[in-house]
Amino acid sequence: MTDRDTVAHLLRRLTFGPTAAEVDAALETGVDATLDAVLAPVGRTVALPDVGPFDRKDARRQSRDAVRWWLRRMVNEPGGAEKLTFFWHGHWATSVQKVRSAPLMLAQQQTLRRYGGGDTGPLVRAMLRDPALILWLDGQRNTRTAPNENLARELMELFTLGVGAYTEDDVKAGARALTGWRASRAGGTATFVPGRHDPGPVTLLGRTGTVDADTYADLLVRHPAHLPHLVTRLWVRYGSGTAPDAATIARVTAAGGRSTTGLLRAIATDPAFAATAGQLVKQPVEWLIGAARQLGIDAGALPDRALRALGQVPFRPPSVGGWPVGTAWLTTSSTRARLEHAQKLTALAPDTVAELGRTAPAGRLDALARLLAVDGWSERTRAVLADSAADPRRLLALGLASPEYAVH
């Protein structure tokens, strides 16, 4: 790897598609300073868009506005914050389809932003009282007379520990610990109703006693399976798409400490990280936002249909398990959709096309690689691109559709 490849790899993974200028700047300042800069804004809240108060009749419009606002931030904000927020959204995967309130989805996102860069303790505590999550996983139906396992199970299986680290009895006990919470769409709140809570002692994860949402959260984040689980989930989104080996998990966990920012830094500086270049399938949002950033496309112009055709719309994950990882994204239909939307994207970027056209045809493939922050083209792709080098718009569209741009 050249130094440029190294910083480009870092930026491709930690941000939404670096521009050539951003790679240039990172090359100038070096890996450490680049990491500092990219991870610095992680953990800050933002001014949320005003989509209006919850309104059942206007829910669809509110939801669309929320998506547009987020896509615009992803395009416009440099650094790693939007990418990490997107990671957490896919991790605590909650869909507006059931929550049916864009204001609650945005409030959940603010929680992910506020706590997502630090230790996971406050994050898990906050999420257990997040109205959107409670509605999503039937938490409001979970009472002392009617314990409901849905939230407790997904909390341990997906959000904190992973399959195998808990028993069916832990699920039942965890459900009891979480009884009593109610969420309101109209009020935008979650409230604890003591009369609905089961105050009795439970045996949960090997500890017997009285457990509420906060003590449950603390048990989870101190559990030996928690950090390795989180490192694995981070690695498959930021690293290679396949689970890291035990040694890598151990190294990253030891180096990263307990904060997510620390774990990200440990991943990005781990010896195994460099070898993941070229292994990770871009999620559709990553593909689209990266292209918009590199081509200088206004986020407001991005076609609504692109993400639907590619199978990934923010705030609408397919299930609580989040979006697929890896080659599940590589299908005949997604390939076709990339070919189509690559053309639409280039049509929105006449200045970028013109600039590519100002490069002499012989140098255009290299200019294209620089523009799209691709380390280089394979012989296969080089042959296809060379056939279209005379037509910069077509060349750019093919670059966006290429295997090298789909898997980075």
Next chain:
Amino acid sequence: MDTITRRRFLTASGVVAAGALAAGGTAYGLRDILDFRSEEPLGRTLVLVTLYGGNDGLNTVIPYADPAYAANRPSMAYDEGEVLRLDDEFGLNPGLAGLHRLYGQDRLAIVHGVGYPKPDRSHFRSMDIWQTAQPERPGTTGWLGRWLDTAGGDPRLAVSFEPVLPPLLAGATSAGATVPGGALTLPKGVTPDVLTGFGTPAAGDSPARARAAACFADLIKVRDLVDGAIPDDDGDAEAPATATGGQAPPLERQLALVARCIEAGSATRVYSVSLGGFDFHADEKGAQESILGTLDKPLAAFVERMADRDVVVAVYSEFGRRVRANASEGTDHGTASTVLLAGAGIPGGRYGEPPSLTDLDDGDLRHTTDFRDVYATLLADVLGADPERVLGGWTGRLRFS
């Protein structure tokens, strides 16, 4: 319908001879479906229906006469007067009128108590187990993907209409095709040369990048599998919101596309369709009845439409629900459940041993039929394959007796 697609559809449906169209100046692809038809003799076709979220088998095929059933589900049981009666022991959910009619005509097979050892109550793990057919340790290939590997790997043999590849269609060396909307018309200006070029393996490709390249080669084969007359989903007509849905077009639309492919003579052997939204931890009774209705109507219509064709339909979910209702008038994650089969050569009736509602495994049903028996029968009898090659040496079979 644009001209090219319409021509392709006509070609595929045999209305117009290919030669007459070849002179019409379309640049590419008229051969696609016809070639495929000539390569493979028309065999039997499997349509696999995946119900995401864990469908409550006990409120689908209802043991209404068992006192333990009503006792366990005080506020959400169906009584004898409510069920669509099958016999003195069992009845179907009222939402399943079409399947009830098929059962009355000896055209629906119900397999009781299908599951696997050491059941996992995670949606995702259990669905992985069902889709990989590897209960010990789910791997990275699906059972129909491994079949596709053994059948030569042509992606047109196994088709899904979802935007994301269902794991069951992922093989080790090949993968099924995803064809949302049924048409993969190439964007203007994208020539077969581009697809062939990008579809060429390159030195140094990672496995994922090699797959990305292979998709271009696959695309040459699957574009315009059927015509594009059915408009794209606008995204607002999706299945009801759930925490464990699939992400597929409405089932009715998926099955309509399957029917068109089959009627157009496509040699596709496997279609994967899906319906999500079965995870009812609360307020289950009305909601499940409603979603079973959205399964029943298109499925029964599809079976009728395919009555004269060699098509077999199989319906499954990742698990059933716990025998005892929770106090939210829903049910939590359970184990063994019912598999439904219908179509060519499937004898109607109830098969397998209904699990006991009193001899439970930690509150859950004990499975009586291994799901690999069902798969093995589908592989051998519908796909003409050797189940042992696909199912890791599994020799069990479902017995229709």
